[in-house]
Amino acid sequence: MKRLWAFFQRFLRHRRQLVAGFLCIPAAQLLDVAITVVIGKTLDRLRSASDTDFLLGVVGIILGLSLVRGVFRYLQRWWIVVVSRWVENELKQDLFDKLVSLPLSYHAASRSGDVVSRVTSDVENVRMFLGPGMMYTLGAVVMVPVSLGLLFSINAPLAATMLVPLLLMGLGMKAFTPRIHKWSLAVQESLAEIGHRAQENFGGIRVVKGYGREDSQVARFEKASRLNRDNQILLGRSRGITHALTHGANDFTFVVILVVGGMAMIDRRMAAGDLFQFIDLTFKVFWPIIAVGWIAGMYPRALASAERIDELLDRKSDLIEPASPKSLEPVRGALSLRDVSYSYPNTSTSAISGLSVELPAGSVLGIVGPTGSGKTTALLLLARMMDPATGSVCIDGTDLRQTTLANVRSAIGYVPQDSFLFSDTWRDNVSFGLAAPLDDERLARLADEVCMTEEVARFPDGLDQRIGERGVTLSGGQRQRTCIARALAREPRILVLDDALSAVDTETEAKLISNLRAAGRGRTVVIAAHRLSSVVAADLVVVLGRDGRVETQGRHADLVNRPGWYRETWQRQQARDELSVL
Ligand SMILES: Nc1ncnc2c1ncn2[C@@H]1O[C@H](COP(=O)(O)OP(=O)(O)OP(=O)(O)O)[C@@H](O)[C@H]1O
Ligand SMILES: [Mg+2]
Incomplete structure (x- = not known):
C-alpha cells in the first residue's frame, strides 16, 4: 500500500479539485437515501383523494432533490475522473522523460514492448485503482452504513435476514473476481503479443518477403490471435458467471424480502412505504459492496503495475552530470582518448581495451578493424553515449564527465551505424536536431554537402518529400547521407560517422569526405568504416584487433606498407573494386 500511497500523492497535487469531488460524494449519496425515504414516507401518507395535492408537492420535491443529486454526481465524476486523467498524463510524461534520459545501456537491455506496456497499461491499472477506485470506495463508505442503519431501524430481523444473500454474493464474488482479473490480464498480454507480431512483421516486411516466410509468419500471427480469442472466451465466461451470480443474489434478496416482509405486511407489522424503503435501501447496500469487491480484486494488479512504474522512475542514469560543469565553448575540436577500456554488462571480454588517441582539432581520424572489433563501442564512448570503465575521453582537454551532456551533444554530430529516419519529410528529418525546420537555401546547401542535390531534385515533392517509416522509401545510400545531413545541420565542430558511408559508392564517398573537410573549416571528423577507402585521406588511422x-595506427600510406590486417584487407578490397570495374 505504501507504494500506491506515493502515487496517491500525485493526486494530492490537485487538492482543490479532489476535495471538491470528494465532498460531492457524500452529498450525492445522502440525497439518494433522502429520495428513498421521502418516497417511502409519502406512500404511507396516501390515504384518500384529498392527498392528491400533497402527492404533487412531493413529486416536485423529489424532482428537485433528484436534479441536485444529478449535479453532485456529475461533479463528483468530473473532478475525480479529470484529476485521475491529469495524474495519468503526468505519470506518462514522467515515464517518457525518464526513458528518453536513460542511457543506451538501459535500452539495449530492455524490450520495447515491455517499455510500452509500462507507459500504457501499467499506468492505466494504477489510475483505475486510485481514481475511480477511490470514488466508489468513498461512495460505499458513506452509503453502506447509512443504508444499513436505516434498514435496521425499519425492521431489524428482516435486515439481519437480508444479510444472508448479501454474504453469499460476497463469497461468490471473492471466488470469481480473481479469475476475471487473471483472464483480463491474459487478454491484455495476448493483445500485446498480437500488436508486437504485427509491428515486427511489417517493420521487417522485406526480410519476411525476402525469405518467403509469409506463411509461417501468418501461422504465428494466427497462433497469437487464437490465444487471444481463447482468453477472451474464458474472460467472457468468468464475467458471465459473475453477472449471473450477482443478479441471482439480487433476485434471491428480493425473494427473501418478499417472503419475510410480505408476512410482516400481512400481519400489519410493516407498512407498504417501509417495504419500499427496505427494498430500495437493500440495493443501496448491495451494489456499492459489489463495486468495492471489484476494486479490491484490482489491488494486486495495481500494486504490481506500481512496482514496475517505480522501478523505471527510480532508475538512475549512469551518465552523471557534474555539480559545476565546465564549458566547452568555443569548441576547437581536439580529441583525446587516454587508455580507454569498456566492457558491456554481462560480458566477460572487453569491447575496447587500452585505446589511446591524440587528435588535433580539424583532423580526420579513421577507425577500422574486423567486425566486432569495437569500432561502434569506441564511437559511443567518444560521443558520451556511455562512459568508459577506465581511462578518459576529452574534447580540447576537458574530460567529457566534467561538462554537461548537452555541451557534448552540441559539440559532436553523431551518425549511428543504423541509419534511422523518422516517417516525416526530408526537411523535417534533416532539421531534427534544431528548434525549427531549415529554410530551402540551407537545406539545398546541406544536400550539396552530402552529394544529394540531384536525388532530392528528383523527389516528386522535393525537399518536402515524405519518407516512409524508418526511411523505407529511400535507398540505403540516400538514407545514410540524409543522416549525415541531419548531423551537419547542427554545425558540430566534431563529426562522428559510424560506417555511415558503407552504402555509398566510392566516388561519391571520396567527394563527400572532401566536402566534409572543406565546408566545416577545421571540423574534426571521426570515421569508423569497413571499407578502407573511407579512411585513405585520414590524418590518422587506428586499426582495432x-x-x-589497438593493433596498429598510422596514416594509410604507412599502413599499406606494413604487413598485417590493414594491408591484406586493402589489397583484397582493391582487387574487388578492380574486378567490379571490369
Ligand atoms: N549492447 C551490447 N551488449 C553486449 N555486448 C555488446 C553490445 N554491443 C556490442 N557488443 C559486443 O562488443 C563487441 C564490439 O562491438 P562493436 O559493435 O563495437 O563492434 P564493431 O567493430 O562496431 O562491429 P561492426 O564492424 O560489425 O559494426 C562485440 O563483440 C559485440 O558483440
Ligand atoms: Mg559497428
Whole structure:
C-alpha cells in the first residue's frame, strides 16, 4: 500500500479539485437515501383523494432533490475522473522523460514492448485503482452504513435476514473476481503479443518477403490471435458467471424480502412505504459492496503495475552530470582518448581495451578493424553515449564527465551505424536536431554537402518529400547521407560517422569526405568504416584487433606498407573494386 500511497500523492497535487469531488460524494449519496425515504414516507401518507395535492408537492420535491443529486454526481465524476486523467498524463510524461534520459545501456537491455506496456497499461491499472477506485470506495463508505442503519431501524430481523444473500454474493464474488482479473490480464498480454507480431512483421516486411516466410509468419500471427480469442472466451465466461451470480443474489434478496416482509405486511407489522424503503435501501447496500469487491480484486494488479512504474522512475542514469560543469565553448575540436577500456554488462571480454588517441582539432581520424572489433563501442564512448570503465575521453582537454551532456551533444554530430529516419519529410528529418525546420537555401546547401542535390531534385515533392517509416522509401545510400545531413545541420565542430558511408559508392564517398573537410573549416571528423577507402585521406588511422585492442595506427600510406590486417584487407578490397570495374 505504501507504494500506491506515493502515487496517491500525485493526486494530492490537485487538492482543490479532489476535495471538491470528494465532498460531492457524500452529498450525492445522502440525497439518494433522502429520495428513498421521502418516497417511502409519502406512500404511507396516501390515504384518500384529498392527498392528491400533497402527492404533487412531493413529486416536485423529489424532482428537485433528484436534479441536485444529478449535479453532485456529475461533479463528483468530473473532478475525480479529470484529476485521475491529469495524474495519468503526468505519470506518462514522467515515464517518457525518464526513458528518453536513460542511457543506451538501459535500452539495449530492455524490450520495447515491455517499455510500452509500462507507459500504457501499467499506468492505466494504477489510475483505475486510485481514481475511480477511490470514488466508489468513498461512495460505499458513506452509503453502506447509512443504508444499513436505516434498514435496521425499519425492521431489524428482516435486515439481519437480508444479510444472508448479501454474504453469499460476497463469497461468490471473492471466488470469481480473481479469475476475471487473471483472464483480463491474459487478454491484455495476448493483445500485446498480437500488436508486437504485427509491428515486427511489417517493420521487417522485406526480410519476411525476402525469405518467403509469409506463411509461417501468418501461422504465428494466427497462433497469437487464437490465444487471444481463447482468453477472451474464458474472460467472457468468468464475467458471465459473475453477472449471473450477482443478479441471482439480487433476485434471491428480493425473494427473501418478499417472503419475510410480505408476512410482516400481512400481519400489519410493516407498512407498504417501509417495504419500499427496505427494498430500495437493500440495493443501496448491495451494489456499492459489489463495486468495492471489484476494486479490491484490482489491488494486486495495481500494486504490481506500481512496482514496475517505480522501478523505471527510480532508475538512475549512469551518465552523471557534474555539480559545476565546465564549458566547452568555443569548441576547437581536439580529441583525446587516454587508455580507454569498456566492457558491456554481462560480458566477460572487453569491447575496447587500452585505446589511446591524440587528435588535433580539424583532423580526420579513421577507425577500422574486423567486425566486432569495437569500432561502434569506441564511437559511443567518444560521443558520451556511455562512459568508459577506465581511462578518459576529452574534447580540447576537458574530460567529457566534467561538462554537461548537452555541451557534448552540441559539440559532436553523431551518425549511428543504423541509419534511422523518422516517417516525416526530408526537411523535417534533416532539421531534427534544431528548434525549427531549415529554410530551402540551407537545406539545398546541406544536400550539396552530402552529394544529394540531384536525388532530392528528383523527389516528386522535393525537399518536402515524405519518407516512409524508418526511411523505407529511400535507398540505403540516400538514407545514410540524409543522416549525415541531419548531423551537419547542427554545425558540430566534431563529426562522428559510424560506417555511415558503407552504402555509398566510392566516388561519391571520396567527394563527400572532401566536402566534409572543406565546408566545416577545421571540423574534426571521426570515421569508423569497413571499407578502407573511407579512411585513405585520414590524418590518422587506428586499426582495432578482434579483442578491442589497438593493433596498429598510422596514416594509410604507412599502413599499406606494413604487413598485417590493414594491408591484406586493402589489397583484397582493391582487387574487388578492380574486378567490379571490369
Ligand atoms: N549492447 C551490447 N551488449 C553486449 N555486448 C555488446 C553490445 N554491443 C556490442 N557488443 C559486443 O562488443 C563487441 C564490439 O562491438 P562493436 O559493435 O563495437 O563492434 P564493431 O567493430 O562496431 O562491429 P561492426 O564492424 O560489425 O559494426 C562485440 O563483440 C559485440 O558483440
Ligand atoms: Mg559497428
